[in-house]
Amino acid sequence: MEAAAGYGARDAKAGDPAAADRVGIDPRVLLMLAEAFRHGKALGGWAGAEDVLRAASVPTDAAGVVIGNGGSGTPEQISPLLGQHRVWKRFPAHA
Template sequence: MALLLSEAFRPGKAIGASALGQDVLEAAGVPVPAPGVVLGDSGPAVLEQVTALPGSHRVWERFTAV
């Protein structure tokens, strides 16, 4: 699970989890809070927040401008 989460986070993919999953995210090296990392109290709440993110397939706010 840690590899899957880090592989999703590094290229800027959105990640959603229940609030109970925060420890799992942090153990995988995914900072919470972070742009595009969504926590919620229920599955529908998380889904609503993730689908509200820009549809660019990446969360560019995680990266610094070069």
């Protein structure tokens, strides 16, 4: 994969570009997905998104992660989650 103009010292924290090359995904995308998941944001995608989410260490069966089959169901499933700002079910309360 040819280095994009954005790679360099500024993007060094985005992860190992060589590891991203193995899965064919920009390391900045993987970082963004991992951070969105960690911040409790809802994530949605269509068939094939599972590979990208797994590469970002996002469990595809976690609360607030919606994977559609390419039909119209995904927007309807994720819309209520987006309105909540965060998916708090992902972080159970401990006493």
